[in-house]
Amino acid sequence: MISQLSWKIGGQQGEGVESTDRIFSTALNRLGYYLYGYRHFSSRIKGGHTNNKIRISTQPIRAISDDLDILVAFDQESIDLNAPELRPGGVVVADAKFKPQLPEGIDARLFAVPITAIAEELGTSLMKNMVASGASWALLGLPLEVFNQAVEEEFGRKGPAIVEKNVEAVKRGAEFVLEQAGGPLEAFALEPADGKQKLFMIGNEAIGLGTVAAGCRLMSAYPITPASEIMEYLIKKLPKFGGTVVQTEDEIAAVTMAIGANYAGVRTMTASAGPGLSLMMEAIGLAGMTEQPLVIVDTQRGGPSTGLPTKQEQSDLNAMVYGTHGEIPKVVIAPASIEDCFYDTVEAFNIAEEYQVPVIIMTDLQLSLGKQSCEPLDYDRIEIRRGKLQRELPELEPNVLFKRYELTEDGVSPRSLPGDKGGLHHVTGVEHDETGRPSENALNRKRMMDKRLGKLDRLLIPEAIRVDVPHERPDILIIGMGSTGGTIEEARSRLEQDGAATGQIQVRQIHPFPAEQLTPYLEAASTVIVLENNATAQLAAQIKLHCGHADKIRSLLKYDGNPFLPSEVYQASKEMSHVGHI
Incomplete structure (x- = not known):
């Protein structure tokens, strides 16, 4: 048998x-x-x-x-x-x-x-x-x-x-x-x-389930492959919890509706793919400037333009990290399994509210649509954290506004909701003072920029890098993101049989980049192979930028629309590291 x-x-x-x-x-x-x-x-x-x-x-x-x-x-x-x-x-x-x-x-x-x-x-x-x-x-x-x-x-x-x-x-x-x-x-x-x-689901369903568990009660979105299943799942589930899904006329309306609903206090999200993310860029900047929580799922597919809408790719990383004009704080996290899709979605909502920033959940077509077995989920792990949302505020003096954008030590300001007594403030997309009133004062501008950009200095999600490095000084360290984890595991098993000491890391926090956590592993490895489904080595570029060690980093790229096979990773790793001579 x-x-x-x-x-x-x-x-x-x-x-x-x-x-x-x-x-x-x-x-x-x-x-x-x-x-x-x-x-x-x-x-x-x-x-x-x-x-x-x-x-x-x-x-x-x-x-x-x-x-x-x-x-x-x-x-x-x-x-x-x-x-x-x-x-x-x-x-x-x-x-x-x-x-x-x-x-x-x-x-x-x-x-x-x-x-x-x-x-x-x-x-x-x-x-x-x-x-x-x-x-x-x-x-x-x-x-x-x-x-x-x-x-x-x-x-x-x-x-x-x-x-x-x-x-x-x-x-x-x-x-x-x-x-x-x-x-x-x-x-x-x-x-x-x-x-x-066992549970048997696609990543999009796990994200949908995580959305419900996180307390989200509104999804505004426009259908697009390979993200539509999130919307389809929530259309069935959210009404059972007093929520709803709104199909908007386009992705611009979807993201601005999500920003508005979050401003009103309702946990809201949207989901799309690369073309939709492109349309959302200006609004993501609005969320950054106004410091509104915002959760976006980007299910990557083959691009650019319409590209390969039903094929695997991981080429939106640069767009997620750098896409908006100007400079705002944002978070990009990359689930690596069906279980991650569930738990990371819950964490994304918490981070968005705690830091008052846009959070992008980065998946890829294989993880989004590949149906997989997973172990039962632990609902006791679910925790709802709403950060500095304040509902009971002292009454303000006449003509005094609430300091919605107060300069604080951790960079995160108190947050009120429309209609809250004592929470009246001004909000627009232009630069502003602590009460939200427009201001072009140079000193105020610098203080506000420093406040916004500094709030993520200490952010580190659980398992920002998922490490499996059993050797103190591995011959080969393979680094991936998204759906590539299992493929790397199988390739490593064959490499170990050939006598190579190997290790594996899945980068799960893409931005801000966890350089301090990753760098020691780069230093210890002889050869570092970065595996990604794109043509321009976007993850490898982030590693080189933040951690250095460019001399030992090799890129293994595939961008023909298909996921990596274990045999491809095994063979390429041997050639890149000369493991046959070990």
Whole structure:
């Protein structure tokens, strides 16, 4: 028996690939397996090749696999594009309708199943995804009743007749392929899972859940890939807690509405991708100048412009750190796991209010949309901190304003809400004195700039850098951000087998940069490899700027729209560090 396996389904967008993957993975999750999914999809609503890949394991996993064990194909294009990933002895389950053929040189077993024909016999070709699912599930020798439960969950709202037909489609697909194969394939028999139920979600859902837990009650946003699932999640959840989602006419309206609602005291957020973040830049400056809390999620995708809207990239770092005109304090944090997406979202709201600054949560498409197993979340860790928000204020003398922008030792001023007695103050986007009244006085300008820019001097989020460096002086230190952590872990394991002493750091606080925490590890390592999905080494540039040691830093970049594979990181690390000679 084997401890892990990789399964992929491919076809044209709109053929049911997504629902097939969802049901297949839901059934595996019910059995207690750890799962890690990657969705490759076209930027069209319908048509264009799409595939979903799931890695299944009895142990925790946080990366897509290098190879592929089973491919389910609805067309020849899916075979041609994905068969090269198949390991020797792999399996292809394909619709007999298109007379499937394996490309030359592919060592795999092909099962041509009348997927469409069976579905049409049952009343509609739309059920071909269930026929295909049943066939591939049966080859693994997994219990069919668990799969049928997932089918019932997916289609139950459509009535028992629809559920019954889909269950029958699964059964016929399973029976056909088992007759062809002579029973389940022993080479693909998975070891039993632990049976424990695990959370199984995408990063966007975890961010949505964190948003609710943080006490946010309004999301203003405009739909955009790959951020829309946050909005879709909160549309369902926020009304249950007295909140709502407002779909605005564009991202400019979304961010300014969020600023206004936060000013009024409601915890509010917005979410977008690179193009939307660009439109928000002037308003982010407004939040910085007026010292309003603001939480923004940027789910990075391929750019510039429309770019590759459905593909992986990590190229917005510079925009998040430097994007606004003028100079304001802001915070950029980068979750590295599904759990981080939840906890960091809560922390983002706390930081935004404690320091009265914009906070940007930086994710990437793989982390945002890749569905993964995660351990149960600890809601006892949730803490709501509202900083210097003051609701009970002494009554002011006539014609005296509240010092909303008071010069304080820590740079954070007291904050009142509109309508609070004793909290009357002036607020605009121009430079101002302590009461908010416009001022162009040079000394006042310097004091206000110093106040704003100094308030983050001591900010350090929990695990600003996540460190796994077991060796005192590692030969190779690999640094990444966002979704790359699990891929680096697997590459490191292979490097250690080659005799290299390795370490790994995920940078989670991008700005202000945690130089003091990171620098000692740079000093101790022989070679530092910075891994990122962009073309201009933006994270490496931050490290060199704040920590130095440019002579030992090497950049490993990928910007073709795909995430890194463990084998790519392993091989490149060997070449960059000459680990083969160690």
